[in-house]
Amino acid sequence: MTQDMEQFDVAVVGLGVLGSGAAYYAAQKGAKVIAFEQFELGHVRGASHDTSRIVRTSNFAPEYVALAKSAYKDWAELENVTGYNMLTTTGGVVFFAPESPVPASDFTKSLAAQNVPYETLDAQEVKKRWPQFDIPDNVITVYTPDSGIAHANKTVSTLQSLARSHGAVLKDNTPVHRVTPQKSGGVVIETPKGRFQAKKVILATDAWINKLLAPLSVHIPVSVMQEQVTYYKPTNPSAYETDKLPVWIWQGTHCFYGFPSYGEPTIKAGRDYSNNFMSPEERTFVHSPQLLEQLTSFMDGFMPDKERTPLRTVTCQYTITPDRQFIISPLDSAPDIIVGLGAAHAFKFAPAFGRVLAELAVDGRTDEDISKWGIPKVATMNSKL
Incomplete structure (x- = not known):
């Protein structure tokens, strides 16, 4: 290793919820950790900001259910360590x-x-339990009592605070321009504020992943889109409190999802995967009136409330991987570099996802089953291209 650069065990690039979790768990394991965020901490340019996220074990594939079960244990540990209520069931x-x-x-x-x-x-049973919903008779509903809400901003800031409490160095407003594997082992990280070296680097850079992979002759074909959620003021907010209404997901031609009142007398809803494609550089942060109209029309039929009014619409960024699978894996060509991509549905898994990235970096292995979440075969490019 080059001696004129400060040496670290683990470097994390990207401090959204996944990178912040990786930084915390690596530092908790005793590693010397440095982490970089290109913007200010808690920024709104990615996918980890705002208030609520659905947490649930229910999923279409057993490997995601298994990781969600592990995440619930990690959420509970975070609550025990901090004294905060991280989840609302x-x-x-x-x-x-x-x-x-x-x-x-x-x-x-x-x-x-x-x-x-x-x-x-x-x-009929759904309407009996939750008269707020008006669903057709041919709809099948799966109910899981363990589902609930995590506070997005609080989760990210808590993980960052815990990382610092274990000695991690977090550098905000510090973009990483290049990561270069060394023949002798380890990786050099180049930033405008200096060069650093780490034994392992975790890339949790979401929509910006290919900027750092391109010099390594690797490209992961991700799609990036601007999504949005809307907060509505219901006629009777008390009917939508967390003890009266569950979090919900509608699986139909389009997928919609929503929340009871959480922290304010509003309800929040959005469409998942709206195909509003863009790049981070092209993002406007201006919501789509067409998507808002579509959502409001759906809500009017699904959860009728004639006096309900939209209060605000917030945008976020989705980064979709092939088949929307997680990627939690070292690069084949550069095993000291570990990629973590959550495919815009990872927040519910965040503590476990970050812990697994840290285990791969510090221990070289994890007990979680991540066998289906490797680097896509289509990702590796010919180095001559």
Whole structure:
């Protein structure tokens, strides 16, 4: 290793929720950690800001259910360490319309395989329990009592604070221009504020991943889009409190999702995966009136409330991997560089996701099953291109 650069065990690039988690868990394991964020900490340019995120074990594939179960243990540990309530349990429902591309059986089989309690409800039972919903009789509903809400901003800032408390150095407003593997081992990290060296580097850079992979002759074909959520003021906010309404997901031609009142007398809803494609450089932060109209029209039928009004719409950024699979893996050509991409559905797994990245960097292995989340075969480019 070059002696004129400060040496670290682990460097993390990107301090959204996944990178912040990786920095914390690596530092907790006793590693000397440095982490870089190109913008200010807690910025709004990525996918980890704002208030609420749904947490749930329900998922279409058992490997995601298994990681979610591990994440719940990690969330509980964070609550024990900090004294904060990191999660608010509300229960959760996933509605499967006949046109849903994902059948309800995918969810129930995965939950059953991991011994997670659930119920399958018909429309009448849903309306009896939660009269706020008005769903057709041909909709199948899967209910999981362990679902709920995590506070996005609080989660990120808490992980960063914990990382610092264990000695991690967090550098904000410090873009990383290049990561270069060394023949002797380790990686050199180049920034406008100096060069650093680490035994392992974790790239949690989301939409910016290929800027750092390109010099390594690797490209992961991600799609980036601007998404949005809207906060509505209901006529009677008390009917939408967390003890009266679960978090919900609608699986139909489009996927919509939403929350009960959380921290303010509003309800929040959005469409998942709206195909509003862009690059980080092209992002306007201006919401789409067409998507807002589509969402409001859906909500008017799904959760009728004639006096409900939209208060504000917030944008965020989705980075979608091939088949929307997680990527948690070292690079084949540069194993000291570990990639972590959450495919715009990782917040619910955040503590476990960050812990696994840290385990790979510090221990070289993890007990979690990440066998299906390697670097896509289509990602490796010919070095001559």
